[in-house]
Amino acid sequence: MSDEIKAAEKAFLKSGRSRAMFQGIVRSGQPADAVERLTDGDVEGVVADYFAEHKATVDEEE
């Protein structure tokens, strides 16, 4: 795991959420700047944007 992702994971886990959720967000690439924003501490924003982008992707596919 890169140092950048490790730092982002550390920041994410401080919210009390699961590591599995962090790994899923990073794997999905949604939002694209998730790792950078998580390192800056924007956990709530990244989680909200992930679900919004995922919903938009699903709606588009349907």
Add this chain to the structure above:
Amino acid sequence: MAKYGSHSFQITENGSPDVLTAIHVDSMSIPGNVSLTEDQSGAIFDSLIGLQSIQPVMQVTTRSIAVVLEKLGMIGGCLGALPLTVKTFEQFYEPKTSCGGTAGTNLSFTAASGLYYLGSLTASKGQEATLSFTCDLLSSDGSVAPVVMGAGVTLPTTINTDSFALGEPTIADLAFPESTQLTVNFNSSTTQKTPGWGSIFPVEVGMEKVRPEIRIENADLDLLKAAGVPLTAREALHAETTLPFRKKLNRGTFVADATQEHFSATASGLLYFDTIANASGNSEGSNTLVLKTAKEGSTAPVVFSFDEAYAG
């Protein structure tokens, strides 16, 4: 009649494909939590019995602490089909070989809707730590049963059997070499379960609060002092408080300290005496300290870190 024993517990996470993780368990159960309506007449015997509600829960205790904490987190979550969530919980039981009885088949009990949350993490000196968690099961529409049994199922073949022992804890920059047991009680509370209209199954429940509290049983009575824990309590910050968990080797002792497979927790809060001193007969004296945790800035009261070297 067939006899059964526990086999494993499986967590399935939504994904493409789904991610299945089976863990070894110390115990697991599914209390039915059935409440009945009672005959309110004045007759000496009841003639009316009714089912008022059925609210089963899944309860599990395991030593595979790290993988459960990684999957479930600390703030609870919902079983279901949403991405990045846990899809189902399954308890697997296998028939035991017994003489004179009938042969059984592998059984599974599956829940696909519910609220899961942590119970407590208990670590006694010299023993493997255990973690308990619960899932309040729901009906997806008020009619579908919250838990379903499958017979003749295929049992998981890859089962996580990790276990961990707690290293010397440091709380508020104080080492506790004489601690005998440490328990993290997550004190997860939920909202009242809401039944569906005309239903006996709950359809909704939410997380209310998670208020972790760390309790340390200690044999060192020489702590009630300014340099230890004053009567007026002592603040503990994340940077000053570490609970290191050392991974054990199956069929061995411990995974090498430098190998990044261990995990740790930090916590923040107020450390105070619950019992200042206690002794009876010829047994050793003890005290009990409690770290009542709270958020430190935007950081959760207890934070776990995984895949670490052991520095205890």
